[in-house]
Amino acid sequence: MSDAYAALARYSRSTATLEALKALAAWDQETYMPEAAAAGRAEQMAEIAAVVHARRTSDQMRRLLEAAEADAQVQGDERLKASVREYRRDFDRATKLPTSLVQALAQKGSEAQQIWKKARRDKDFQMFRPALQEVVRLTREKARCYGAPAGGELYDALIDEYEPNARAAEIEAVFTPLAERLSRLLRTLSAGAHPDESPIDITIPADRQHRFGLFVIEKLGFAMDAGRLDTTTHPFCEGVAPGDTRLTTRYHDERFTDALYGTMHECGHGLYEQGVPKARHFGEPLGESVSLGIHESQSRLWENFVGRSLAFWKWALPHARELLGEALAPYGPEDLYRATNTARPSFVRVEADEATYNLHVMIRFEIERAMFSGDLEVQAIPEVWNQRYEQYLGLKVPDDSKGCLQDVHWSFGLIGYFPTYTLGNLYAAQFFEKAQEELGDLDSQIASGEFAPLLAWMREKIHAHGRRFTPAELCQRITAKPLSADPLMRHLEGKLLPIYGV
Ligand code: ZN
Numbered sequence: 001m002s003d004a005y006a007a008l009a010r011y012s013r014s015t016a017t018l019e020a021l022k023a024l025a026a027w028d029q030e031t032y033m034p035e036a037a038a039a040g041r042a043e044q045m046a047e048i049a050a051v052v053h054a055r056r057t058s059d060q061m062r063r064l065l066e067a068a069e070a071d072a073q074v075q076g077d078e079r080l081k082a083s084v085r086e087y088r089r090d091f092d093r094a095t096k097l098p099t100s101l102v103q104a105l106a107q108k109g110s111e112a113q114q115i116w117k118k119a120r121r122d123k124d125f126q127m128f129r130p131a132l133q134e135v136v137r138l139t140r141e142k143a144r145c146y147g148a149p150a151g152g153e154l155y156d157a158l159i160d161e162y163e164p165n166a167r168a169a170e171i172e173a174v175f176t177p178l179a180e181r182l183s184r185l186l187r188t189l190s191a192g193a194h195p196d197e198s199p200i201d202i203t204i205p206a207d208r209q210h211r212f213g214l215f216v217i218e219k220l221g222f223a224m225d226a227g228r229l230d231t232t233t234h235p236f237c238e239g240v241a242p243g244d245t246r247l248t249t250r251y252h253d254e255r256f257t258d259a260l261y262g263t264m265h266e267c268g269h270g271l272y273e274q275g276v277p278k279a280r281h282f283g284e285p286l287g288e289s290v291s292l293g294i295h296e297s298q299s300r301l302w303e304n305f306v307g308r309s310l311a312f313w314k315w316a317l318p319h320a321r322e323l324l325g326e327a328l329a330p331y332g333p334e335d336l337y338r339a340t341n342t343a344r345p346s347f348v349r350v351e352a353d354e355a356t357y358n359l360h361v362m363i364r365f366e367i368e369r370a371m372f373s374g375d376l377e378v379q380a381i382p383e384v385w386n387q388r389y390e391q392y393l394g395l396k397v398p399d400d401s402k403g404c405l406q407d408v409h410w411s412f413g414l415i416g417y418f419p420t421y422t423l424g425n426l427y428a429a430q431f432f433e434k435a436q437e438e439l440g441d442l443d444s445q446i447a448s449g450e451f452a453p454l455l456a457w458m459r460e461k462i463h464a465h466g467r468r469f470t471p472a473e474l475c476q477r478i479t480a481k482p483l484s485a486d487p488l489m490r491h492l493e494g495k496l497l498p499i500y501g502v
Contacts, residue, residue: 002073005080008064008087009284015055016283020241022048027238027246031230056094065091079286082468086285089164096145105138109412116411123399125382132410133378136371139413143372155372158416162292163423165470168369171419174426178485179362182355183392185493186345189355192500195338202327206251206259212323213249213263216316220302221455222247222267223274229263237266237299239273239289242282256324257340264307268299271455275463286466292417294471296424297431298458304354304425305432305491306454310337311446338499343492345393347402355492356393358425363388364407364418372415427475429488431462434479 022045029041055061065087074080112131119128139158146157155168210229218224227245238246247270249263272289281287289295306312313333321328343353349360367384370376376384385404386397397403409417435457436442445453461478475483 002068002071002077002080004064004067004071005074005084008068008084009281011055011061011064012087013283015052017241018048018055019052020244022052023238023240024244027240027248030232030234030236031248053094056091061091079468083285083466086467090285093146093161096147097142098145101138101141101145105135105142105413108134108138113408113411116405116408120401120405123401123405125400125405128405128411129378132381135411135413136378136415139415140372142413153369153373155369155416158368158372159419160416162417162420163471164291165472166291166293166419166423168365171365171423172369174483174485175358175362175365175419175422178358178422178426178488179392181485181489182359182492185355185489185496186343186393188502189343189496189500192497192502194344195342195499196335197339197342199328199331199335199339200255200257202256203253204256204324204327205253208324209251209256209259212256212320213260215319215323216260217247217263217267217270219449220264220267220271220306220451222270226274227270235262235266237269237273239270239276239278242279245270245273261303261307261340265299265303268302269295271302271458272298272463275455275459276466277464281466284466286468288467290462290465290467290469290474291471292420293423293427294462294474296420297427298462300424300428301432301458305428306446306451308337308340308354308495309443309446310334311443313337313340314447315449341495341499343496343500345395347389347395347397348406350406354425355496358422358488359392361418361422363392365422368415368418423471423483426483426485426488427471429491430475430479430481430483431458433487433490 025041025045025048029038029045033041065084068074068080068084069088074084108131112128112135115131116128119125140154143154143157146160148154149156149160149167152167153169156166159166159168159171210231214224214229217229222245226243227247229247229249231250232248233250235248235250237248240246247263247266249259249266251259272295276287276289278287310333313336317328317331317333317336341354343355345356345359346352349357349364352360363385366388367376367381370384371378371381381404382400389395389397389403409415435454439445439453439457442454445451462474465474469477472482475481
């Protein structure tokens with residue numbers, strides 16, 4: 001082992017340990033913290049964030065990084081070399097923005113978020129417009145500080161923060177055929193018979209749903225001695241530290257599958273967090289997840305490709321009857337499978353089904369990109385938004401709260417983030433197709449509750465590498481192909497056309 005690398009790893013492990021305490025405080029804030037603790041907690045988190053940022057950008061960090069880069073042993077070892085490449089990426093990102101800009105973004109972002117809340121309630125984009133213009137201006141400055149990649153565009157610098165090395169032009173090349181084929185699929189399905197949703201339209205108390213959710217995630221392979229499942233308002237997964245991965249979910253008595261799929265989604269994130277070699281490489285890029293898109297591929301895989309399959313319901317239904325109660329007695333696996341695979345255009349992204357979801361994302365991607373290429377003024381967002389919803393989803397948007405004011409992201413400068421949702425769906429489809437090819441009869445494994453082979457495959461192909469490969473490299477290595485719309489379309493057409501009888 002290289003001494004220079006070991007020193008760098010030791011330093012960043014200490015930084016990551018402080019950051020783990022911040023993650024724990026953030027988890028607590030969203031779950032059990034008493035309301036009156038809010039101000040104190042904000043102060044605590046800001047203090048740790050400042051210490052972490054200072055360590056990440058310190059002269060000591062720079063010297064350790066430069067020493068590792070100059071080390072012959074590091075250069076001769078592919079894994080260490082990749083790790084140091086990622087260290088450099090993180091260091092440059094952390095040091096490229098002037099403190100004044102970071103502060104301005106944080107302050108204007110939190111102000112804009114308050115205004116956004118009011119504007120959404122009053123369905124009034126004009127109320128939000130000046131604040132959004134300011135956030136976009138600051139975000140453009142941020143993108144300029146990072147700089148557009150060679151041959152790329154300014155928007156790429158923002159995407160890169162969430163999906164390393166991804167380019168808007170490459171994303172467009174996959175998204176455009178996907179949008180066309182999805183719109184066509186929706187038109188075809190509209191002539192078919194919408195499945196009966198009564199099997200999931202039943203009332204089940206939250207405590208029973210919780211027991212069932214725990215049962216499912218344990219069977220999927222989530223290690224409960226190294227994690228938890230709690231409730232919150234906006235579900236998330238927090239990979240706090242080695243041996244500590246926190247999942248959250250929420251329950252409504254109606255439509256128990258909302259919580260079930262929410263839990264399976266977060267569990268997919270959690271399985272990834274438990275799968276990266278964190279114990280050995282905590283604080284090193286080798287012990288971290290690759291990107292938001294790859295993270296989302298893991299959550300979507302367990303939620304949609306496993307959880308919404310007929311095989312899953314063949315296995316799960318007897319257990320669901322036992323744990324959720326009599327209300328499910330009249331139904332068979334086929335009924336649940338059909339009820340959980342509907343496709344219907346809707347206005348709101350977070351309520352969208354598996355097929356229409358990506359169209360919501362693409363509209364946001366197009367608008368963000370146009371804003372940063374200078375083709376679209378903030379002022380014109382509602383008009384373009386509504387026109388695209390009509391074009392892609394065949395819907396007339398009634399007001400801005402159901403339109404361009406529905407998401408919180410833009411208010412605090414999260415621009416370039418949306419595409420990762422669809423990238424996740426695309427990666428999930430491409431990985432799952434490959435896993436099916438390599439694991440033999442995956443359907444009968446799922447139908448008999450054997451999830452271990454699929455999880456082991458993901459562990460070996462994706463989790464074990466940490467950030468050694470970029471998302472595109474990972475995709476190429478695993479599937480021998482670049483990312484494409486084909487696997488996702490095969491998956492959606494393959495199940496929805498027969499369900500709708502068209
Ligand atoms: Zn997710």
